[in-house]
Each structure stands twice: as structure tokens, then as C-alpha cells.
Amino acid sequence: MRKRFTKKQLDVMKVLWESDAPLIASDIARKEDALNINTVQACLRSLIADHSVKVADIVYSGTVLTRSYTPVISRDEYFGSTCTDILGDGQKSVLIASLIDAETDPDELTHLEEMIARRKLELDKGEK
Secondary structure (H helix, E strand, O other), X not given: OOOOXXXXXXXXXXXXHHOOXXXXXXXXXXXXXXXXXHHHHHHHHHHHHOOOEEEEEEEXXXXXXXXXXXXXXXXXXXXXXXXXHHHOHHHHHHHHHHHHHHOXXXXXXXXXXXXXXXXXXXXXXXXX
């Protein structure tokens, strides 16, 4: 079980999850108004120690070498394990039902149905 992120760590992770490429700390701070560079660097240190983020590369930022970062854990992995930690194994259906009730986009509901059907096939084939 991974520990839950603090609010600021989650802000950093959201920026990383939304990016297609690794980011340097100053880019993360620029993309999220609630973060300053010192907070981003502190969060990145703890996220690296927790194995949630890794150094992707050493790149130039202007004329200075700096690290670029990429997430190790995906958004789905994190929120899936967090929901299980909070709700326990028996209460997932309550969460899913509330999400379905709140959904207003028919395309999103169709996507959820497809995901459920795909998972059922995987379970029938013996995959986990």
C-alpha cells in the first residue's frame, strides 16, 4: 500500500500526470498557481523517496543542468488503491454507484460499460 499524498504532493502529481513529457521543477511550479518552486522541490524529494516519482533525465534549463521528473505511479493506480484503502474491499460498489448517478455524459457511461465488459472477459480468461 502506498501512502496517501499530501495536498501539495497531489498538486505536483496532477501536473506530472497531465504532462506528456517529463517536467523540471520550475515548469511544475509555473503550471500550478498554488505551488512555488520551494514547495515543488520539497514535494519532489519526498515523492522520489516514496518511489512515486523518478528522475527521467538531466536536461538544460537555460544554461543550467537540472533534473526532469516523471511519475512512477499512474493516476488510476493511485486513486484505485486510495479508494480501496478508504472504503475497503466490500464498499467499492457504493462508490461506483454514486459516480454513475452523478455522471451526465452518455458517452462516459458507455465508456464505463465497455471497461466493465473488458474486465469481465479478463476475469473469465483467468487474468488478474
